[in-house]
Amino acid sequence: xxxxxxxxxxxxxxxxxxxxxxxxxxxxxxxxxxxxxxxxxxxxxxxxxxxxxxxxxxxxxxxxxxxxxxxxxxxxxxxxxxxxxxxxxxxxxxxxxxxxxxxxxxxxxxxxxxxxxxxxxxxxxxxxxxxxxxxxxxxxxxxxxxxxxxxxxxxxxxxxxxxxxxxxxx
Numbered sequence: 001x002x003x004x005x006x007x008x009x010x011x012x013x014x015x016x017x018x019x020x021x022x023x024x025x026x027x028x029x030x031x032x033x034x035x036x037x038x039x040x041x042x043x044x045x046x047x048x049x050x051x052x053x054x055x056x057x058x059x060x061x062x063x064x065x066x067x068x069x070x071x072x073x074x075x076x077x078x079x080x081x082x083x084x085x086x087x088x089x090x091x092x093x094x095x096x097x098x099x100x101x102x103x104x105x106x107x108x109x110x111x112x113x114x115x116x117x118x119x120x121x122x123x124x125x126x127x128x129x130x131x132x133x134x135x136x137x138x139x140x141x142x143x144x145x146x147x148x149x150x151x152x153x154x155x156x157x158x159x160x161x162x163x164x165x166x167x168x169x170x
Contacts, residue, residue: 006057013053013061021086024093024108024120025073028052031102036079039096039103046092048083067109078106086110087126094124 001009017023028036040050053061055074062071083089090108097103108115110123127135 009053010057010060013051013058014064016049016051017061017065017067017080017082019084020067020082020089021084022082022089022108022110022123023067023070024081024089025070025078025106026081026093026097027076027104027106028079028102029077029104031100035100035102039092039100042096043081043083043089043092046083046088047085048081048089048092050079050081052079066112067114069112069114070107070109073106085129087123087128090120090124091128094121 028039031039036050036052043050051058055076055078058074058078058080059071062068062074081089081093093103093105097105105117105120107117108120108123115123
């Protein structure tokens with residue numbers, strides 16, 4: 001790569017990483033191309049991306065972003081997984097690292113907050129935004145359903161009594 005290509009890569013990565021919700025740094029030493037392709041595919045399906053760049057270029061790209069604090073983690077064979085959704089990159093990375101012991105999570109960042117390995121794993125265990133929305137809607141609908149059931153119940157009881165009386169006299 002010549003200098004112009006390196007500058008272009010750094011500016012592209014910088015623009016991509018400015019809009020991320022979460023970034024996860026991991027070592028991938030010993031992974032095969034097929035394993036890395038599978039990891040990238042899973043991340044893409046979840047709405048994220050995985051980038052492998054030279055550590056020096058990645059550090060330069062992180063300079064003006066909120067996640068600049070994680071540049072110390074960029075040592076050795078590292079890859080950066082990121083997504084706009086604050087949970088999906090962490091979830092896919094942690095799940096894949098449990099299946100493949102060659103992917104070792106080092107840490108990450110969510111906004112300006114630098115996370116260690118345990119924080120990334122805790123973030124991965126959180127429910128997704130869609131799951132939280134579904135839970136909230138369920139909680140909001142439950143009282144209305146209970147009120148409707150309570151209001152409907154006296155009429156239903158009366159109907160059962162009338163039906164029982166009709167069956168008894170027949």
